[in-house]
Amino acid sequence: MPRKSILILSILQAVFVAALAAEFAPCAVAAATTTPDGKVIFAQHCAVCHGDVGQGRSAVTSIAGPNLQAEHNEGNVLAAVEVGPSHMPSFAYVLSIPEMQAVATYVSQQIAVIPLTGGDLSEGGELFRAYCAACHRTSVRGGALAFTNINAPALTNKSAALIAGAIRWGPGPMPSFPPQLLTDTQLASIVDYVKFSQHPPNPGGTTLNFYGPSAEGLVGFLALFLLIGLAMWIEKGGKG
Ligand code: HEC
Ligand code: HEC
Secondary structure: OOHHHHHHHHHHHHHHHHHHHHHHHHHHHHHHHOOOOHHHHHHHHOHHHHOOOOOOEOOOOOOOEOOOOOOOOHHHHHHHHHHOOOOOOOOOOOOOHHHHHHHHHHHHHHHOOOOOOOOOHHHHHHHHHHHOHHHHOOOOOOEEEOOOOEEEOOOOOOOHHHHHHHHHHOOOOOOOOOOOOOOHHHHHHHHHHHHHHHOOOOOOOOOHHHOOOOOHHHHHHHHHHHHHHHHHHHHHHHHO
16 A cells, blocks of 8 residues: 555544544543432332332232332342342343442432331230231231232241331232321331241241141141041941
8 A cells, every 4th residue: 555545544544533532522521420310210210110209009000019118228229120029120221330329329218218126026016916917817927818809918028128118008908007007116016026927936846837826736636536537437448
């Protein structure tokens, strides 16, 4: 290639690179200086399922999400946004990492208004038996609501945040319990009790799936009756 054209080419190249740099420079600067606004991201991407202030939305259509007002753990929120647990979509390809962090900070610091402190385990047990056990059973394993044909779910795998959120929110057929009915401390007590009951101390013997106050002796007794009956029935068959 003649020298002249090499020169022209390199000049052209320089101009092109300069133009490119000029084109992208404002963009790069803007990205580096503006921190994403967690509140705006929440309104755009989360409120549709979790409600404007994270109060929760029950499933009328497929768009529903639990109450987030006791979700104080920023790491939990970030994990949920990234992974998308159960019916929640993952935002890994929708939001940038700084955006996911901003919305996680916003949820754990602004949306999470239910304090989860100062609870008392035994008070929680009494309150649970008074307000929740009718549907969720004393041992938090859930039960059928005879009158509505709907199951109150077992609470064995629910996080503290989901339990507290559900109490204030009242998902679906469950009533909500506003602060006039249960104070923040009473709510914290119930959460403590449910968390405790998820892993009750086991004194030994069979737990009968923690069915509640029915002695395993009774179950043994009924089984014995069955065996006697069976033996008598076989005996009768043998003679005839
Ligand atoms: C399409 C509806 C939908 C959208 C949009 C949505 N969520 Fe969710 N989210 C859910 C559902 C449903 C669950 C309950 C998942 C489960 O059962 O474990 C949930 C659970 C969560 C949890 C609790 C996870 C746990 O188990 O402790 C957090 C925190 C959360 N979402 C945050 C967010 C944030 C922040 C956004 C916005 C970036 C968002 N969600 C957008 C539906 C949604
Ligand atoms: C009238 C019956 C009833 C009572 C009383 C009741 N619940 Fe529920 N609860 C339900 C039903 C039904 C659901 C399932 C709602 C749904 O799936 O939309 C539920 C759901 C829940 C959930 C799951 C929420 C989630 O996001 O997964 C928790 C936690 C819970 N209840 C805790 C409680 C506590 C604690 C109390 C007492 C303060 C209580 N419930 C009182 C019927 C009841």
